[in-house]
Every structure is written in structure tokens, then in C-alpha cells.
Amino acid sequence: MRLILNRRTDYAIRALVALAHDGSRRSAQRIGQTMAIPATFVGPVMADLTRAGLVHGIPGPTGGYCLARDAHSIVLRDVIEAIEPSDGPELCSLADRSCDPSAQCALHPIWGAASAAYLDTFGSVTLASLAASDAATRQGGFR
Numbered sequence: 608m609r610l611i612l613n614r615r616t617d618y619a620i621r622a623l624v625a626l627a628h629d630g631s632r633r634s635a636q637r638i639g640q641t642m643a644i645p646a647t648f649v650g651p652v653m654a655d656l657t658r659a660g661l662v663h664g665i666p667g668p669t670g671g672y673c674l675a676r677d678a679h680s681i682v683l684r685d686v687i688e689a690i691e692p693s694d695g696p697e698l699c700s701l702a703d704r705s706c707d708p709s710a711q712c713a714l715h716p717i718w719g720a721a722s723a724a725y726l727d728t729f730g731s732v733t734l735a736s737l738a739a740s741d742a743a744t745r746q747g748g749f750r
Contacts, residue, residue: 616690618644618652620737623661623686627678627738632671652690659689678735687729 612620621642626633633641639649653672656662663675674681 612687613691615648615652615655616687618642618648619656619686619690620683622649622652622656622672623674623681623734624738624741626662626672626674627681627734628742630674630678632665632673634671638672655690656686659685661685661689674734678738679733681734682730683732683734683737684726684730686734 621644622638625638625642635649635653636646638644638653639646644652653662653664657664657672657675660675661681662672664670664672
């Protein structure tokens, strides 16, 4: 079983960790360089995070990005939902038929429990704790 976050979500988490390290404002270029995010992704990812209310963008040559909320109040689930919004309940399948809330398969309650556990786990990890762990183990970002 593979649990995979898309590349854009990975970059969003990296960018937020960079901002959470010291709480200072950083340019998009500095975020990209520090956290190994390709330049073509930094702007769009930061725009998504701004729309989600996770960062503030300050325009201009001396501008940049800073966290919009305290790093202790941002959880990974917030980031995932900002970048990978759900289209509704996850669907599972058993054999050759798909199920939905009105016609559930035998796997549906198990799939629902696994999905809830996945979201609960990401809902319990704060950006502050992730940044502290990153600083302790990787001094300077993801590599």
C-alpha cells in the first residue's frame, strides 16, 4: 500500500517548513533555493497557500511570504486540503463494482476507517513540530 502526496503538496509542505523555521519573511526565490523547490513551482504553490490563508504574500522587491497563522496552529491536514482539495467522499471498490454512499460494498467501512485514520494522523502533526524535527535532523531543509 502506498500513501502518496502529490509533488505540489510536497513543495507546499517544504515551503511552509522554511517559513516556520524562524518565522521571518522570505522571498519566493529564497524559499525555492533553501527547500529545493523548482522555481516554476514556487509561485503557484505560494498562491495556493495564500488563498488557503496559510501564508501572507507581500508584493514588491522587498516583499516575500510569511506565515499567516502561528506554526503551532497549522497542521499538515490544512496543507493537504489546501493543495489537494477533496471532491467528496473517497470511493472504494470490491470486485468489479464501485460503491458510493447509497450502494456500499463490503470494503466501504474499512476504507472509511483507513481514510479517517489517515486524515487524523495528518491533523495531529503541527507545522511547528515538523519544522523543529526538520531543523534537528536536516539543518537547512529537505534534501
